[in-house]
Amino acid sequence: MGTSLGERMFYAVNYALLGIIGLICIVPLFHIVALSLSGPDAIATGRVSFWPVEPTLLAYKHMIDGTDILNAFKNSVIITAAGTAMNLVFTILAAYPLAKKHFYFRRFFTLAIVFTMLFKAGMIPDYLLVKSLGLVNTYWSLWLMGLISVYNLLILRSFFAGMPEELEDAARIDGSGEWRLLGQIILPLSLPVIATVTLFYAVGHWNAFFNVMIYIHDAEKYNLSVLVQNMIRSSSILAEMSNLNPEDYVQLTPEAVKSASVVVMTVPMLLVYPFLQKYFVKGALIGAVKG
Amino acid sequence: MNRLYDQNERPKASSRASPVLGGRGIAALRRSRTWNLNKPLLLMFAPVVLFFLLFRYVPMLGIVIAFKEYNFGDGIWGSPWVGLDNYRYLFGNPQMIGIIRNTFMLSALNVFVGFPFPIVLALLLNEVRRLWFKKWVQTLVYLPYFLNWVIVGGLVVMVFAQETGFVNYILKLLTGKPYPFLYEKHSWLTIFVGTTIWKGAGWTAIIYLAALTTIDPHLYEASAIDGAGKGRQIWHITLPGIRSTIALMFILNIGHVMDVGFDQVYTLQNSMVSDISEVISTWNYKYGLGTGEFSYGTALGLLESLVGLILVLTANAAAKKFDQGLW
Numbered sequence: 345m346g347t348s349l350g351e352r353m354f355y356a357v358n359y360a361l362l363g364i365i366g367l368i369c370i371v372p373l374f375h376i377v378a379l380s381l382s383g384p385d386a387i388a389t390g391r392v393s394f395w396p397v398e399p400t401l402l403a404y405k406h407m408i409d410g411t412d413i414l415n416a417f418k419n420s421v422i423i424t425a426a427g428t429a430m431n432l433v434f435t436i437l438a439a440y441p442l443a444k445k446h447f448y449f450r451r452f453f454t455l456a457i458v459f460t461m462l463f464k465a466g467m468i469p470d471y472l473l474v475k476s477l478g479l480v481n482t483y484w485s486l487w488l489m490g491l492i493s494v495y496n497l498l499i500l501r502s503f504f505a506g507m508p509e510e511l512e513d514a515a516r517i518d519g520s521g522e523w524r525l526l527g528q529i530i531l532p533l534s535l536p537v538i539a540t541v542t543l544f545y546a547v548g549h550w551n552a553f554f555n556v557m558i559y560i561h562d563a564e565k566y567n568l569s570v571l572v573q574n575m576i577r578s579s580s581i582l583a584e585m586s587n588l589n590p591e592d593y594v595q596l597t598p599e600a601v602k603s604a605s606v607v608v609m610t611v612p613m614l615l616v617y618p619f620l621q622k623y624f625v626k627g628a629l630i631g632a633v634k635g
Numbered sequence: 636m637n638r639l640y641d642q643n644e645r646p647k648a649s650s651r652a653s654p655v656l657g658g659r660g661i662a663a664l665r666r667s668r669t670w671n672l673n674k675p676l677l678l679m680f681a682p683v684v685l686f687f688l689l690f691r692y693v694p695m696l697g698i699v700i701a702f703k704e705y706n707f708g709d710g711i712w713g714s715p716w717v718g719l720d721n722y723r724y725l726f727g728n729p730q731m732i733g734i735i736r737n738t739f740m741l742s743a744l745n746v747f748v749g750f751p752f753p754i755v756l757a758l759l760l761n762e763v764r765r766l767w768f769k770k771w772v773q774t775l776v777y778l779p780y781f782l783n784w785v786i787v788g789g790l791v792v793m794v795f796a797q798e799t800g801f802v803n804y805i806l807k808l809l810t811g812k813p814y815p816f817l818y819e820k821h822s823w824l825t826i827f828v829g830t831t832i833w834k835g836a837g838w839t840a841i842i843y844l845a846a847l848t849t850i851d852p853h854l855y856e857a858s859a860i861d862g863a864g865k866g867r868q869i870w871h872i873t874l875p876g877i878r879s880t881i882a883l884m885f886i887l888n889i890g891h892v893m894d895v896g897f898d899q900v901y902t903l904q905n906s907m908v909s910d911i912s913e914v915i916s917t918w919n920y921k922y923g924l925g926t927g928e929f930s931y932g933t934a935l936g937l938l939e940s941l942v943g944l945i946l947v948l949t950a951n952a953a954a955k956k957f958d959q960g961l962w
Contacts, residue, residue, distance in 0.1 A: 375793065
């Protein structure tokens with residue numbers, strides 16, 4: 345394998361570039377973790393880069409004692425868990441019939457559903473509906489308004505449609521009804537794609553921001569996104585913390601608390617992401633082919 | 636079990652005129668079999684229909700208030716019609732024109748400036764021979780896609796802050812003076828597009844990487860024998876190999892030249908740059924919902940949705956020329 349000098353140069357530059365690009369993706373996260381763990385003097389002079397300077401856990405301690413962040417974390421977990429479960433049930437119920445060639449009005453239903461992805465009523469008509477149903481300030485507004493994502497529905501439908509029909513015929517000869525066929529044969533064979541769809545839904549709920557801003561006005565019901573956004577935007581975050589006396593302010597900078605709040609929101613994602621990456625990538629590819 | 640009359644086994648002509656049962660009989664049996672197959676499916680699908688009707692189509696009826704003067708007392712149906720007055724007001728108001736222009740400008744910046752980055756990234760990744768290195772870089776560049784805009788906004792504020800931000804710390808060491816990155820129009824726009832690329836380029840590269848795997852490796856071997864270097868190979872084999880994917884992605888992106896997301900703008904904007912950063916969705920949130928300008932807000936939203944719909948349909952029609960339409 346005689347590699348020329350030019351080729352070796354090419355590879356060296358390529359590896360270096362990709363190394364830098366990879367670092368750019370992760371380094372801001374290191375920075376914010378470092379800020380959240382650094383002492384007030386280091387932060388005030390801007391000396392903190394990618395590792396903690398004068399390390400301290402005070403920002404986390406005060407944030408947990410003095411803000412609603414644990415409650416918001418709990419809310420995010422509730423929104424995500426219940427929401428994802430409902431998403432799955434109804435997306436399967438939608439995708440399975442639409443994948444059948446003999447399903448009545450299959451084309452009409454598909455078009456009517458895809459149309460809702462292309463044309464949306466908009467923020468205010470949506471809000472008026474949610475309000476008239478009495479769902480404002482309840483998580484049902486989030487769960488119901490986002491019950492079925494057309495994108496995920498199409499992913500699932502194209503997977504179901506690709507299953508061999510012999511499977512279905514065999515089950516019918518055994519006398520299985522449609523529900524048993526779905527529950528005992530189709531779903532167990534679809535676990536990888538269901539995992540993918542589950543993850544897309546779960547990430548969507550965990551990251552939910554816009555809908556929570558619109559439909560949830562009760563501060564006790566905020567999820568992490570909205571609480572953290574309010575903390576980042578606050579110009580008097582230390583004064584808003586219930587457990588701090590003015591003499592405590594010297595121990596703490598607003599930046600450290602804000603960074604700590606961002607870290608709390610990011611860490612769960614970082615923990616699960618490396619293990620689930622392959623499912624996400626699979627979803628991106630199915631989604632790219634169809635929709 | 637009506638398997639006897641399954642489509643595969645039944646001769647086509649017999650559905651019209653069977654000597655035994657007569658045309659009617661077969662057709663009726665087939666209908667009843669299809670009906671039996673459909674019964675459980677329709678039962679499953681009923682809640683789905685209900686969902687789309689109630690939560691997607693019913694709000695579309697509410698769009699009528701774009702042509703009314705909405706007031707809380709009379710509600711959607713009782714409020715008086717005003718025809719196109721809301722639009723006359725919106726288009727006659729320089730502030731509103733600015734908001735519509737910003738919506739268009741920010742999405743166009745995202746779509747067009749951001750476009751080449753995933754391609755370049757995929758090309759670079761495609762040339763990596765060490766698998767572990769490729770895996771690591773892929774893991775890192777896909778990650779930002781899963782962080783929401785609140786996190787990205789928080790990172791930006793921390794990294795670019797004037798007094799305590801790290802970028803300005805370096806800048807002060809070099810030039811002695813900090814720069815208000817978040818408060819100057821051009822630097823804000825650069826950061827805005829930069830976050831789009833940071834968050835999305837890796838994820839979009841997945842599609843190009845998949846396209847790259849379809850290129851025949853023999854082409855590279857043959858060109859290597861002919862003495863082509865890396866640069867020539869990329870230019871003459873790799874890029875032409877994914878040309879149709881690039882064209883398709885470009886066309887589909889044009890379909891999005893009106894939908895800059897609320898989250899991105901809202902988490903990045905600040906009052907110093909509101910001239911260029913207020914868009915339809917953020918205005919709708921703050922004033923449409925916030926101060927009860929329901930009719931103007933709905934009118935703006937309808938404008939945004941309609942332009943978006945036209946763009947997507949046009950883009951899809953164009954994509955069909957490449958045999959790759961979405962439906």
